[in-house]
Amino acid sequence: xxxxxxxKAIIATDCGSTTTKAILIEKKGExxxxxxxxxxxxxxxxxxxxxxxxxxxAITEVEELSDKKILEGEKFVKPYKDKNNGxxxxxxTSSAGGGLQMMVAGVVKSMTTESAARAALGAGAIVMDxxxxxxxxxxxxKIERIRTLRPDMILLSGGIDGGTISHVAELAExxxxxxxxxxxxxxxxxxxxxxxNNQARDIVxxxxxxxxxxxxVDNLRPILERENLKPARDKIxxxxxxxxxxxxxxxxxxxGWTDVPIMPTPGAVGLLIEKIAHKEDIEVLGVDxxxxxxxxxxxxxxxxxxxxxxxxxxxxxxxxxMASSGINNIMRWMSFKMDEKDVRNRIKNKMIRPTTIPQxxxxxxxxxxxxxxxxxxxxxxxxDMAVSLKGVQQExxxxxxxxxxxxxxxxxxxxxxSMIVGSGGALSHAPRRVQAALMxxxxxxxxxxxxxTVDSIFMMPQLGVLSKVHEKAAADVFDxxxxxxxxxxxxxxxxAKKMGMPCVSISYNDIxxxxxxxxxxLLPLKEREKAEVIINPAKGFDVGEGSGKEVVKxxxxxxxxxxxxxxxxxxxxxxxDDKLRIDKLAEWNTELNVYPKI
Amino acid sequence: xxxxFTPGLKVSRKAVIYKERRLPLKGEVVCKVGDRVKAGDxxxxxxxxxxxxxxxxxxxxxxxPEDVKEFLKFNIGDKIKxxxxxxxxxxxxxxxxxxxxxxxxxxxxxxSEITGQMILRYPPKPIQVDAYVDGEVSEIIENEGVxxxxxxxxxxxxxxxxGEVRGEMKIAAKSNDAIITVDDITPDCSGKILVAGSFINxxxxxxxxxxxVKGIVVGGIDDRDLKSFLGYDIGVAITGSEKxxxxxxxxxxxxxxxxxxxxxxxxxxxxxxxxSINGATQIRAGVLRPEVIIPDFNLKNxxxxxxxxxxxxxxxxxxxxxxxxxxGLIGKVxxxxxxxxxxxxxxxxxxxxxxxxxxxxxxxxxxxxxLIEG
Numbered sequence: 001x002x003x004x005x006x007x008k009a010i011i012a013t014d015c016g017s018t019t020t021k022a023i024l025i026e027k028k029g030e031x032x033x034x035x036x037x038x039x040x041x042x043x044x045x046x047x048x049x050x051x052x053x054x055x056x057x058a059i060t061e062v063e064e065l066s067d068k069k070i071l072e073g074e075k076f077v078k079p080y081k082d083k084n085n086g087x088x089x090x091x092x093t094s095s096a097g098g099g100l101q102m103m104v105a106g107v108v109k110s111m112t113t114e115s116a117a118r119a120a121l122g123a124g125a126i127v128m129d130x131x132x133x134x135x136x137x138x139x140x141x142k143i144e145r146i147r148t149l150r151p152d153m154i155l156l157s158g159g160i161d162g163g164t165i166s167h168v169a170e171l172a173e174x175x176x177x178x179x180x181x182x183x184x185x186x187x188x189x190x191x192x193x194x195x196x197n198n199q200a201r202d203i204v205x206x207x208x209x210x211x212x213x214x215x216x217v218d219n220l221r222p223i224l225e226r227e228n229l230k231p232a233r234d235k236i237x238x239x240x241x242x243x244x245x246x247x248x249x250x251x252x253x254x255x256g257w258t259d260v261p262i263m264p265t266p267g268a269v270g271l272l273i274e275k276i277a278h279k280e281d282i283e284v285l286g287v288d289x290x291x292x293x294x295x296x297x298x299x300x301x302x303x304x305x306x307x308x309x310x311x312x313x314x315x316x317x318x319x320x321x322m323a324s325s326g327i328n329n330i331m332r333w334m335s336f337k338m339d340e341k342d343v344r345n346r347i348k349n350k351m352i353r354p355t356t357i358p359q360x361x362x363x364x365x366x367x368x369x370x371x372x373x374x375x376x377x378x379x380x381x382x383x384d385m386a387v388s389l390k391g392v393q394q395e396x397x398x399x400x401x402x403x404x405x406x407x408x409x410x411x412x413x414x415x416x417x418s419m420i421v422g423s424g425g426a427l428s429h430a431p432r433r434v435q436a437a438l439m440x441x442x443x444x445x446x447x448x449x450x451x452x453t454v455d456s457i458f459m460m461p462q463l464g465v466l467s468k469v470h471e472k473a474a475a476d477v478f479d480x481x482x483x484x485x486x487x488x489x490x491x492x493x494x495x496a497k498k499m500g501m502p503c504v505s506i507s508y509n510d511i512x513x514x515x516x517x518x519x520x521x522l523l524p525l526k527e528r529e530k531a532e533v534i535i536n537p538a539k540g541f542d543v544g545e546g547s548g549k550e551v552v553k554x555x556x557x558x559x560x561x562x563x564x565x566x567x568x569x570x571x572x573x574x575x576x577d578d579k580l581r582i583d584k585l586a587e588w589n590t591e592l593n594v595y596p597k598i
Numbered sequence: 599x600x601x602x603f604t605p606g607l608k609v610s611r612k613a614v615i616y617k618e619r620r621l622p623l624k625g626e627v628v629c630k631v632g633d634r635v636k637a638g639d640x641x642x643x644x645x646x647x648x649x650x651x652x653x654x655x656x657x658x659x660x661x662x663p664e665d666v667k668e669f670l671k672f673n674i675g676d677k678i679k680x681x682x683x684x685x686x687x688x689x690x691x692x693x694x695x696x697x698x699x700x701x702x703x704x705x706x707x708x709x710s711e712i713t714g715q716m717i718l719r720y721p722p723k724p725i726q727v728d729a730y731v732d733g734e735v736s737e738i739i740e741n742e743g744v745x746x747x748x749x750x751x752x753x754x755x756x757x758x759x760x761g762e763v764r765g766e767m768k769i770a771a772k773s774n775d776a777i778i779t780v781d782d783i784t785p786d787c788s789g790k791i792l793v794a795g796s797f798i799n800x801x802x803x804x805x806x807x808x809x810x811v812k813g814i815v816v817g818g819i820d821d822r823d824l825k826s827f828l829g830y831d832i833g834v835a836i837t838g839s840e841k842x843x844x845x846x847x848x849x850x851x852x853x854x855x856x857x858x859x860x861x862x863x864x865x866x867x868x869x870x871x872x873x874s875i876n877g878a879t880q881i882r883a884g885v886l887r888p889e890v891i892i893p894d895f896n897l898k899n900x901x902x903x904x905x906x907x908x909x910x911x912x913x914x915x916x917x918x919x920x921x922x923x924x925x926g927l928i929g930k931v932x933x934x935x936x937x938x939x940x941x942x943x944x945x946x947x948x949x950x951x952x953x954x955x956x957x958x959x960x961x962x963x964x965x966x967x968x969l970i971e972g
Contacts, residue, residue: 139652139715166663169712177650177707177717181623203712311834316881320833344821345852346922351835352757352851352881356921357947357965363922364943431944596944 004469007088009080011062011070012462013055014265015042015094015254018291018315018354019425020054022062023459024070024087025466025477032473034481037457038062041355042096043250050250051096052257076257091469092258093461095265095290096248100124100240101310103151105131105175107158107167112196115221116157118305119195119229121385123236124264125152126293126310131174133158133167139174146178153190153239154180155232156204159197161222168200172207179211189213191239195220195232215239240264260469266295268464270306272478273297273421275467277304282418285444287375288460289424291315291354294374296382300411305386309378314426315354318370322347325373332574333369333442335585336362361595364431368439371426375443383412414447415493415544421453421460421483428458434522434560434592437486441565445572447493448544449535449553452486452560485527487558491565492541495573503541503566508533508555513564520588521564525557533562563592606918606969607849607887609861613752614902615891616736619727620743622646627738635729635746637764637874642727642743648720651702655685656714659696663714672706679703684716730762731874732893749902750894751868753849753861755815758877758888759828759837760845763791765812767892769869771795774817774862777854780805787811791873791890793865797854798846799823806844813845813875815865815890818855818926838878838886845877847888850918855926858918858970868892911969917952921966928970929954 010025010032020042024035038061043053056074063070069077069085077086102125106113109132117127128149131142146154154175158168175192182190192212194204201216208214217231255262266288273286277299286297292313297306311320322330327340330347346366350356358364422428422440430436436454440446459482467474492504499518506513506523508531515521525531533555539548555562567588575581589595625644629635655670656663669685672678680703689695700718708717733748768790770778776795780802783792788810794802798816800823806814825831828840849857873892880886911917915931933951939961940946947963954960 140650143650143652166712169710170715173708173710173713173715173717177652177719179647317834319831319835323831323833341820341822342853344825348757348821348832348852349920349925351832352879353920353968354881355965357945357963358943359921359963359966360923360942429945596942 004089007080007470007473009087010466010470010473011059011076011087011090012459012466013058013090013092014268014459014461015051015054015092015096016265016290017044017096017293017313018042020051020058020096021458021462022055022058023462024062024066024068025473026083027473031480032470032476034459034477036062036065037459038065044096044248050253051094051248052250052253055092055254055257089259089469090257091260091462091465092254093263093265093268093465094251094254095293100236100264101126101128101152102155102236103127103129103131103146103149104155105157105171106196107133107164107171109135111224112157112159112221115227115229116155116195116232117385118227119157119220119232120155120236121306121308122229123233123240124267124270124308125236125240126308128310131171133170139170142174143178146175146180150181151190152182153236154192155236156192156194157196157220157232159200159219160224161198161219163197163199165197165200165203168196169203169207172200172204176207176211191215193217193232193235193239195235198222237264237267260465263461263465263468265290265461266306266308268461269295269423270297270304271464271467272460272474274299274304276419276421276483277302280419283413283416284419284421285379285412285417286421287378287423287427287440287444289314289371289374289378289422289426291425292317294378294424296378298382298386298412300386300413300416303411305382305411307378307382307385309374309381312374312378314367314371314374314424315350318354319347319351321370321374321377324377330366330369330373332581333372333585334365335582335589336365337578337582338362338366365595367426368430368435371439372443374426375439379412379444386411414445414450417446417450419451419453420444420446421455423455423458423460425458427454428456432594433484433486434594437489437560437563438588438592438594440486441489441491441563445491445569446489447491447569448542449551449555450489450491451556452489452558452563454484454486456482456484485556485558487525487560487562488555489563489565490533490535490543490555491567491569492537492543493569494537494541494547495568495571496538496540502538504538504543504564505536506533506562506564507536515564515566517566517568518584519564519566520591521566522560522592523562523564525555525562527558529557530554531557560592607754607756608752609754609858609864609970610752610903611750611864611867611894612897612901612903613749615731615748615750615752617730617733617746617748617891618739618743619730619746620739621725621727623725624741625725627741627744629735629744631735631738633735635733635735637729637732637872639729640726641729641735641746644725645722646725648704648722650707650720651704651718653684653698653701653716653718654714655698655709655716658698659685659687661687661714664711666709666711666714666716670709674706674709676706677704678706678718730876731891732872732895748891748893749897751864751890751892753815753847753864753890755847755849755877755879755888755890756851757835757837757879758845758847759824759840759879760813760842760877761838761840762874762876762878763812763845764872764874765789765791767791767793767865767868767871767873769793769866771862774859775856778802783809783811785809791815791875793857793862795862796856800827803827803842803844803846807842811844813847813877815847815849815875817848817850817857818853819846819848820854821852835879835881838876838880840877845875847875847877847890850926851920853925858928860916860970865890911950911964911967916970917967918970919952919962919966920968921963924954924960924962927954929960931967932959
């Protein structure tokens, strides 16, 4: 179909590392609406080892649930004929097969190398390692590292235009000596993108053009004060489609089926988060917690940033969450005692059988405890990487340039943050929406007043790629069927000397409630309902206007309601005593009605 | 879901198994289609480039990078021995010469006029790939390796550590639910592959390494013991390269887990025969499960079954439950209701009914079982 404007039915899939999700969207009157959703395990595993089987299975489920014929064998019924027959387009995103794994290299660690890492992350890659001339490693150590890691591609930067050649040459020599081999397929050469000093192109060619598949694009840091990440990002994306995806099992076939190029899942989700922030003119933090990785997207001060925490996820990487956070940090969220040996075995069993789901409340609580830690660690990594340069032509002053590596922590500001968008199985599929709200609060510790939302059934990736084809269809479905407003969280910043001291008073409509330090409260305020809320923090607590200062704000409700978190911030501390901690968790769970009683 | 499937672990006495034996780099295949090979026979070989050493010649001679070549005693591509003089300055009136000697025996790979660095490479390392199992070469992957066809017993595990090993099968546990002790690891276990019932701990692993046991096939192991034995926590399930002196194939999962009776009985029948086992596991991006292969060339063609076939779940299938609260139990599928059902967690999921050995019927999410496939 050449004219996408007139489309009536869309089938879209997202091939995650664990599950392949398909959604059917149709035009109903003047609006596009989600009709049904189907899912099936991703078939990267034996016996299929072909991603298209999972896609067909997920679409078959959509066919059964919608009573619509979409497939004729392995062919799509196109175009749309009537409500029981045919679709106009098929689109897909993918993060299966481990995503895109890259190494980056640059001259100065905090400058060109960091810019290169941002370009790679922005393109949807996992950065396995960053090599810099001044990273303190010996040349042979760098060579060994490149050889061992076997990335999908390398982004080489370094030097502003007309700047150092010798350092760039040394990096090219390192890569050449490593003679790197790609992760997939032994028959093709490793793609390398050079986006550094334009005067060093010949020397880079001399070193790398024979041994690797070398591509040269514009310098990603042409002058010190400016980044130009787009050419490098675009090239990464092209090469990802041509080289990496084409090597993963079944992808050549899938690429032949889709009407527009397959987008990497994080790229598609990022696109949507950016649209929300710009449309509403607010600061937004988005998260997509997957089976293998957790992506964080943010828009602060109008600047978009994305990071991916490779190996922090809820299935394949679940054991790595435990290894990274420590088992005690996971167990601190459990409102009952559990034997450490048992917790360890349960986590490892999920790792080796990643598609299983919790059947008991005990198991559900454990998975949600792990999700909190995965989210917390992912946000820590995001804070380190999110710095103030936006990809294209963003100016910064010389003084900013020198403090670049520190600037990341200043961008992510939980106090000015307006909205958190949660996505990914652990959040979208939490049996009770309040569980998703509490996971987001515990992991991210929002401050002041923050709206909490989730992607209803995890379809942001598909809507992201759809927004490139048909903006209105994506916007309609996003607004009406995708984004669920959980409610607003009010969390005063500060701490009292002991539990039970006054913390904050809330009043709106006929409701007035005093909440004490160490408590949580859930107050009624429905979805799409708004109220003028008077928030009076006690002395020593701040909800945005300063210590003890009243805030009056129009606040929107949600399916959960208004959550008051008076457990303290900066720092937030769970009681160290085991019994007290368990009692408090049970108290908060009861107040918010988090889990069913058995 | 018409195409619903749950990949199960294969347990078969009469399997046809194809094993790809591929070099990490291109090289030479040393056999041809139809050749009968023994497990230890080399089927392909190559050389991988040696490691590199770098020498900052310009810096050490105190000259600029573009002048380095004037002082070199060798050219790019030349072979060089350790302690041979690579570069030397003229000194003053023949005295005070700066001499740089080669730190390795190898080849001069590059000399940069931009950085003044020399890259030396150690000699290539030979790499050989063996057949791993007794069988027949069924296909040649040009310059890369072969595919070996074999037949016999094939048992897939769920998780393992350690690489490929071969040894005689010895049944160390009296039954599938028995737990062996350190005393069961006797000197005659040396060089053998033990079948160990439902559980092993760190002490058994250590004793097995001391005695020289090649591998252990067992139902379950505690993560804590595994971490302690390895010295680190496994973060992502990519294993096989552990160098702990033993290969372990876990058939059921973490914790004390009775080995599936069928698995135990299949292995028991093969006591005394030579098995090839591999603990390598990779759950993400192209799954790899640990395995036990015991070739049997007395099986007739019509008896054999390909291990690649897989069908959906059907009533009557024997399944293993792979999640609490019934984790590890084996049962028979008695119903496959099509509608979604609310389970204890309040999630609405597709379920199935399984009759346990005790006769009790339980409802489970379909995601929480796997077929025991033959």
